[in-house]
Amino acid sequence: MPKLYADTNLQYIKGVGPKTAEAFYEKGITNLEELLQFYPRTYEDNRIATKIASLKPGSRVSLIAEIYSIQSNSHSRRHELIIQDSTGQISCSFFRLPYRGYFNQFQRGFKVKVSGTVSIYRGKLQFNHPQVSLLKKDEVLEDKLISVYPELSISSVKIRSIMDSALEAFNNKENIITLKEVLPLWLQKEFNILDLQKTLLNIHKPNIKDAEDFLNFKTSYQKRIIFEEFFYLQLHLALKKYGMIEQKSISMKKQTKLVNNFLDSLGFKLTDAQATAFNEIESDLYGTKVMHRLLQGDVGSGKTLVALLSVLTVIANGYQAVLMVPTEVLAKQHFKTAFSILKKLGFKTELLTGSIKAKEKKQIVEKLSSGEIDFCIGTHAVIQSTVKFKNLALVIVDEQHRFGVGQRNKLHSKACNPHFLVMTATPIPRTLSMTVYGDLDTSVLKEKPKGRQPIITRAIYENKKDKVWDFVLKQITAGRQAYIIYPLVEESEKLDLQNVTDSYEKLKNIFPKSVKLALLHGRMKSEEKDQVMKKLENKEIDILVSTTVIEVGIDIPNANIIVIENAERFGLAQLHQLRGRVGRGLHKSYCVLISSFKSSKESFDRTRILENSDDGFFIAEEDLNLRGPGDMSGLRQSGIPDFKMANIIRDVLTLKEARLAAFKLIKKDPKLELLEHQNLKSAYKKYSKNFIA
Incomplete structure (x- = not known):
């Protein structure tokens, strides 16, 4: 039998025929070395x-x-x-x-x-x-642990048999199978990481004596693999951050007098958290390096004002700024706020969305190109190829997780090295922040402005719905307004539309004819949405029946009650976002979470977490722990590939170690030029192809 090498094609391994090889090829596994690094995703306990x-x-x-x-x-x-x-x-x-x-x-x-x-x-x-x-x-x-491999078009039994053959070849001294060790020796020693060869010999054939540790992913062999997965990601983020540090950008001049006059005109002071965040952004803008910053705040923490101050600083220096948001409703809300404020100061703000007519859009594009418009607020429309800026210096993306990486990059490419600010009102758990936003500097708003009303929250089952409608009617009679929210049905947009439409018709029969109801959902035309929102603002609507299109950005101070049907279908962070639509005025506010009888006790108990907390950061951590990282929107839209074994919740300590190691390595060797890092450089190049950005 011919000698086998690390790069020997799979078809030379016992048990691998052309069809079986094809199943592995589809996963990018072509040779013996890659096969040995096709790790079990879990283990079956045969005891x-x-x-x-x-x-x-x-x-x-x-x-x-x-x-x-x-x-x-x-x-x-x-x-x-x-x-x-x-x-x-x-x-x-x-x-x-x-x-x-x-x-x-x-x-x-x-x-x-x-x-x-x-x-x-x-x-x-x-x-x-x-x-x-x-x-x-x-x-x-x-009594043994059985390796369970990721799904292929061949059975786990067949994969185990092939892996046995591969391990036999690996252990055969007649073969010359030298695997490249990608983690440098100094790093292995400092962070107590096993070498690759020892790891491979044990990961596929676990010792039953270590069963509990293997099943809970606590062995040193699994740590090696988990560490390496996290390390590649953190290396990617460290290299991105180093690249950003090297980028030169426009240095702004201080606008202290203008900013102070503007704040005085508002008649209230910034919270300490807002002041700190703006100082951090100012410091970036006044420097010579490009700003890459994440501004995250809890619901109602005042991040829009901080962003507006940043815009004011840039446009007062004679440059342009752009804000991209995920929905027209939110774009119009931001535009309404910014337009009235900036107009008084002599600056021109414009709105650019998909629903604007061609003639008007052409005029806006021309004014952006000539520099006549200082600040543009828009949806995806702002990333169209026809949209060009004269001197864009600040790019802001609101609710970044709603956009794909490609969309964000398109906006960023509208200028040469503009300052970049990412905003989110969805508090990001620390572990997720290290994973998705690990290349950005971070400013956090945890403090809420004075005067914000606490929101009384109750989780109930659907059999108490009649009492809820009575309470809603009582609030309406007292002059308040209400939201009633229905969930998205992911399997079908038509079902979603039918669900909210049917419910709207039923509610019209439940409430007296004197109560004015309106319907809002994503399939409505832009003009229809505008009409509904205008009526809501003018108090011509008592109850808005809606899907989650109102999740962010809607600001109606007179609305003091929100009822969320089928609350068990939402994540905690999303429920917290929706709850933030009320509590914006002077009136006591309420949030009612209604769960279906079909939901489990665990699902109902999960919604009750909101009864006891209005801390978005705590709620986000609980959401991550309960739902798992795969269900979080930040990961789905971030361009980060799926981990084979690592789990950002379970393996958070290893994640922190990998981050520390990666940033330490890049500080030592920012371009991976040292001889001891060449294997790592080659492996990273291959791994980084999985990243979208």
């Missing part, structure tokens, strides 16, 4: 002791049971096995079968081993797409 009655949502388990019933229909999308042991029953659901005729092997009474993650649906525990293996009547399972 079977789990009983159905003891199962908990979210746990990965294996158990032995017998088949109670089989429901499979070739015309139906759903296939189901009901299994049972001496303590109870549980459903195993399949929406796609591993292969045609998969269910033919099963019969009632057969003994099976089932492995998977326990989930909850309509209050009942179940397995979704578990691994089900037939067992012989008297078969005894060996």
Whole structure:
């Protein structure tokens, strides 16, 4: 048999034929070295002791049971096995079968081993797409951990067999398989990281003695892989930050007198947090380096005013500024505020959105190009190729997580090295901030301006809805206004529209005819939305029935109650955002979170967190812990690839270590030119192709 090398093609490994090789090629795995670094995503515990009655949502388990019933229909999308042991029953659901005729092997009474993650649906525990293996009547399972690999078009059993062959070749001294160690020796020693070879020999074939540590991702072998995944990301952020530090930009002159006069005209002082944030931004603008800063604030913390002060500083220096926001409703809200303030100071502000007619849009584009417009506020329309600025010096992106990386980059490229400010009213957990915004300097607004009313929040089930409508009517009668919010149905925009439209019709029959209701949703024409918002501001509407289109930016001081239906479908951070639409005036404000009976107790209890906290940063941390990093919008839109093994919640300490190591390395060798860093440089180049930006 010919000798094998690290770069030997997969097809020379025992058990790998052309079709199997193709399945690996699709994942970017072409040779022996890449195969050995195709790590298990988890492990099955073959020390079977789990009983159905003891199962908990979210746990990965294996158990032995017998088949109670089989429901499979070739015309139906759903296939189901009901299994049972001496303590109870549980459903195993399949929406796609591993292969045609998969269910033919099963019969009632057969003994099976089932492995998977326990989930909850309509209050009942179940397995979704578990691994089900037939067992012989008297078969005894060996005590061991079994590696479970990421999904391919071949089974985990086949992958394990191939991996056994690869490990055998790796251990065979006749072969010359030298794997490149990418982490420099000094870094391994300083951060107590195992070498790659030792890691590979143990990660695929875990020792049963270390079962608990392997199952909880606490072994030094797993730490090595997790550290390396985080390290590449942090290296990417460190290199970006170093590149930004090197970028020269326009240095602004101080506008202290103008800023102070402007603040005096408002009749109130900045909070300490606002003053600190603006001082940090001013310091960036007065320097010679490009500003790359994140301004994050809790709901109602006054970030818009801080941004406006930054704009004022730039346009008073004779340059232009642009603000891009995710929705027309929010763009118009910002424009209304900025236009009236800046006009008094002699500056011209303009609004640019997709709904503006071609003739008017052409005029705006010409004025931007000539420099006649100082400050432009808009939606995606501002990144169109026809939009050009004369001397753009400040780019602001509001609610950055709503935009893709490409959209943000397009706006940033409208000028040569403009200052860049990212804003969000969605507080970002520390771990997520290190991952998504690790290349930006950060300013935080936790303090709220004086006069903000606390919002009384209650979580209830839908059977108390009548009492809620009575309370809403009482507030309307007292002269207040209300919001009633319905969730998005992700599977279908039509269903979403139908849901809110049907509910609107029902509500019209519930409230007296004297109560004026209006409907607002994303599918409405821009003119219709404007009309609704104008009526709401003029108090011609008592109740606004809406989807989450009002999540950010709506400011109606007279609205003091918000009711959110099917609250269990929202994340905590989004509920907190929606709640922030009230509490903006002088009146006592209320938020009612209504959960469906179909929701689990866990989902209902989750909404109750908002009853006891109005701290957006605490709520964001709780949201991340409960929903997991994969469900957070910041990660989805950030351009960061999925981690193979790392988890930013579970592995936060390793994330911090990797960040420290990456920034230390870049400080030592900012261009990765040292000989000891060449393997790392090559590996990073390959890994960084996964990043969008």
